[in-house]
Amino acid sequence: MPSVSRKGKAMPESPIRKLVPYAEKAKKEGKRIYHLNIGQPDIKTPIEALNAVKNNTIDVLAYSHSAGFESFSEKLSGYYAKHDITIAADDILVTTGGSEALIFTMGSITDPGDEIIVPEPFYANYYSFSTQSNIKVVPVVSSIENDFALPEISEFEKLITEKTKAILICNPGNPTGYLYSKNEIKELTKLAIKYDLFLISDEVYREFVYDGSEHYSILQEKELDDHAIVIDSVSKRYSMCGARIGCMVSKNPSVIATAMKFAQARLSPPTYAQIASEAALEAPDSYYKETVEKYKQRRDLLIAELKNIPHLRVSIPRGAFYCIAELPIKNADHFCQWLLSEFDINNETVMLAPASGFYSSADQGKNQVRIAYVLNRRDLKKATQILKEALELYTTKIELQFAFEN
């Protein structure tokens, strides 16, 4: 039998999705699961987007331009202008989700064996896409003690080699919820210029910032025009994860021209989803405001509830809708699986994402989980109560037994 590739073997399973079979089994057994594992919002998609698709008049569902609808790129340019970001339609390549924007970016700027430096914990699929692209993720550890702030620039400099092509950040961060300050972005800008590196910033959670903070984009740094590549997506902004529409933005024309060749190869982004995404831009400002307010309230509730759990440590997220919690246990992978397959309270349990998959350092994050606060407050409260009771049982009865058996 012919064998799969070394790369295929090395591809990680998604830490967010690998427990899905356990969850499916639990559901078939009649358990209700509170999903804190996945960033799938329950917020309604803007009615403008939904109606545009319902009212479409297509009779031949044709390819679009490989770079996406021109009208959509032009409206995106207007969207960025509202965020004080000056971007021409030509600087934008519409992609099949932020995922494809990352794949095109890595393909356009790296060759096998090249390295990118990424503050960890990081969005787990950065590691998957790097493996797919045969490049190496070099982690620079940010710490829960320090609320996951940008590590010292000297820590980055130590890691730069002749193979380093880029630094990749997520701002605000998935899974940490950390929001980089303007000053931190300026530090990274200096570093990228000094070492002639690309600076890639995943800004799909741009709007999701709390406590009166403002998001500062790498695209606002004029000096960085040749270096900056932004990854964007409609998935979270408009609760349209299933659209699979994102974009790659850069003022470096070689980068966009190169990515365009990858885009031509896969022909075009999905047409219906582009119709929805273009229409979503017509959503009123109140849509964003209400959504962000809702997440802020959920965050406040979640953090308050988590702080009630003994020996649990959590860093307060300033953006996005995730946080990393450190649990009073040794092996979060085992705990999360146990929650699905062996635990319930009145037939209810919670699903969490073990944080180990968000680190590439082997010894990091073993006792941490990522929590997505994408449920309404009643469910969030219920989920944290279940988590609290689960931890009590697990730490007093289960963990020792598991350690003994292994």
Place this chain on the structure above:
Amino acid sequence: MPSVSRKGKAMPESPIRKLVPYAEKAKKEGKRIYHLNIGQPDIKTPIEALNAVKNNTIDVLAYSHSAGFESFSEKLSGYYAKHDITIAADDILVTTGGSEALIFTMGSITDPGDEIIVPEPFYANYYSFSTQSNIKVVPVVSSIENDFALPEISEFEKLITEKTKAILICNPGNPTGYLYSKNEIKELTKLAIKYDLFLISDEVYREFVYDGSEHYSILQEKELDDHAIVIDSVSKRYSMCGARIGCMVSKNPSVIATAMKFAQARLSPPTYAQIASEAALEAPDSYYKETVEKYKQRRDLLIAELKNIPHLRVSIPRGAFYCIAELPIKNADHFCQWLLSEFDINNETVMLAPASGFYSSADQGKNQVRIAYVLNRRDLKKATQILKEALELYTTKIELQFAFEN
């Protein structure tokens, strides 16, 4: 300024799309262009698919399962059964177009530097996806003299090295229209088993076969279960190129499990497009029959008209909706560009795909073009008449001048 990757530089421009800027300019100048360059059918998408999207009741456009809707895979299993192909839903991974099925396949079975053998001329993007995957396309030349039949098996054997991981065919073929016989598939089966290779078959044109021929799938070869990987797509079958839905099919569980990790990384295929694609399977048999009959008539007309053009040679396509024509010129790239930028008859011209991009051998196909017969017969007739007159002018006046200047 940081530089793009070697891979990015090596990525070819699409031979089908690279002339688009010339076409756009011509259109802006008021020219009408007959598009023979791209396999974008004018056939209506099944009403079942269009209505399913119009009548959708989604209010949160959520991710789907990474492997696609389970209900869709189950219906696909039924679709294959109608074609005498026994495939379980679990053997199917729903992808974002046949394009993504190819990318996942290459990622799952090859590492950088590995080789795949492909009869050429081949679908141009096989070369793009191979470049993107850092693998080498090893062409085995099929010839217009021989109607692009499968080259002798000894020609394949000569090319097999320890780096060879797979043979990739397109059946029926884009760009040749060649339909492999059952006997040819059996020859390839023996070869794949003898050398323990994967056999990848792109069967997106399965239904488009003419003259009473029958399509024979590699999935019908029982012995090939561990070796066979089929690439499929709804794009052409249902005139739904803009959906971006395809699938990867294999009875080798390691292949599907490995591809699933790539699928998890990109989260899910587009939701609206899956709704359309699942509903398209409800289209009545008459939809396929009428579509195929239409293409057959177009093919007959096209071939008859092309045979009226002096010194033009064409191989009669037995499937798909393309043919390769050899023109009485030296440089089809220049000719195709000239058609758009300098030629017209009463403000009308034609767009063709230069065939050089469908070969990886540097010296092949220079005087060939790929013609897609996706226009109605009146337009096809007009387009071939324009082509005939263009060739007269080009061969008597333009070509010599171009050769002199270069």
